[in-house]
Amino acid sequence: MCKIKMIAIDVDGTLLNSKKELTKKVKDTILRAQSAGIKVVIATGRPLSGIKPLLNELKLANQKDQYVICFGGGVVETTSENILLEKTLTYDDYVDLEAISLKLGLHFHASTPDRIYTANRDIGDYTLYEANLVNLGISYRTPAEMKKIKIVKCMYVDEQELLDHKIADHTPFAHLDNRIAFTKTAPSYYEANPKGVSKGSALRFLCQKLNLTSENLMAIGDEENDLSMIKYAGVGVAMGNAVPAVKQVAQVITEDCDHDGVAKIIEKYI
Template sequence: MLRMIALDLDGTLLRSDKTLSARTRQVLESYIAKGTHVVVASGRSYDSLPQEVLSVSGIDYAITSNGVVICHRPTGEKLFYSPLKPACTQQLLSLIQTHHAEFEVFLDGVPYADAAFVAHPTAYGLPDAATQYIQSTRKPIKNLLSFTQEHIQELDCLDFITIDQQKRKLLSQQLEQISGIYVTSSVPHLLEISDASAGKGPALRRLAQYLNIPREQIAAFGNEENDLDMIEFAGVGVAVANSPAHVRDCANFVTGSNDEDGVADFLERYLTQQ
């Protein structure tokens, strides 16, 4: 019996056009009706979560910003919150200035990015498909560096943005020299940086302890590097078919792709076996 289902969104639960299929919605609602906790577990900040998912009645918990926050949605209470330490942020800002790196920051669940980047993401090498998402979720700031310094005591997390794989590799190497941070990635153009205590896996473990649910009764679905620790923690770790090979290899099961309703397909089959 599954008592908790943790769901990555982009590339896993949501189709490539960012929609939630009617079939998937129905399957989730059937589990919720049976008393299973269905939990959002996303790299997105809380403010960026799609209303289409949040409108599923009974999704009471959300793990956001790669585990920086665990929120009880009906009350708005943060069950866990681990912001970036100012000393770590200062080192990240030094890297940004040294490498003239593009970045975005998250403050109280809201993402902020440079105004020029928000206006024209494709000018920074991002695909056309990313434009609508970025412009609908990021708040544009004219001087992001100054904004970050002003709010250095209260940042949730920070992302480096680059499609240059050589630059990404260099930044990754230098990030390894900074203690007290957690680094992961959900898409090729991002390096997502948060406090060392973050991560979807640790957040799922904390929520499971809070709800007194053993890991054997938890299923977790994902498709990218930032889902690995969550998939490995859950008793039923599931990768969708569109995941990279190393993510599929670490999962207990592989289901259909996000565009084939892989999550719904697995949960329907699992339910009939119980």
């Protein structure tokens, strides 16, 4: 296992426990891995603003040679905010996605690196939750006012029971499959990214930049948007709390996020 030179770690439900805490054991283990020369890459659906406190704790912040994958693979950048790769949705994508939300009666918002936008004056509870979680403000904009705004991803956000019911039939989304990737990333989140965007494709790009191969990579995650990186990595790890689809493709299953699963798998393999 000495081949492992980089560890990609999801945030919610993986790096953080169910209380959104970074435990001392996980933090100390990651710091020890870094001291041993292992590069640690946070791979998350959040924007950079939503992980800055974690980067500070892990001594990764504001560095030209440390990297993060944000927006589920839509952006690859250094922790000093130099963007290396960025893929965005078009205005037509946004209009089509927003129209689906109206038809299905789901709350919906668009995410940019510095703001969340909603065309619904009755702002959804989960839009408010997401804004607070990732430290971004919310702006109300009509679809017509969104033409010049760079959108990295869009999100359908609602109560889990309602969301699951509405997305169980993919038919309303199917006409966009040739240009949009839809992924369930949390119980109340259904995300839309440009086709081809994933944590796996972002890690492939980063490995090529750093002259690494997939055999040099360990990837740890719990949700459907972690599938691609777990499949790509030489050592793909599912958390004990991972959804069944992730556990099915992982080579290894570690403890859950409330029992320091990230620390235990790093200690075992590195």
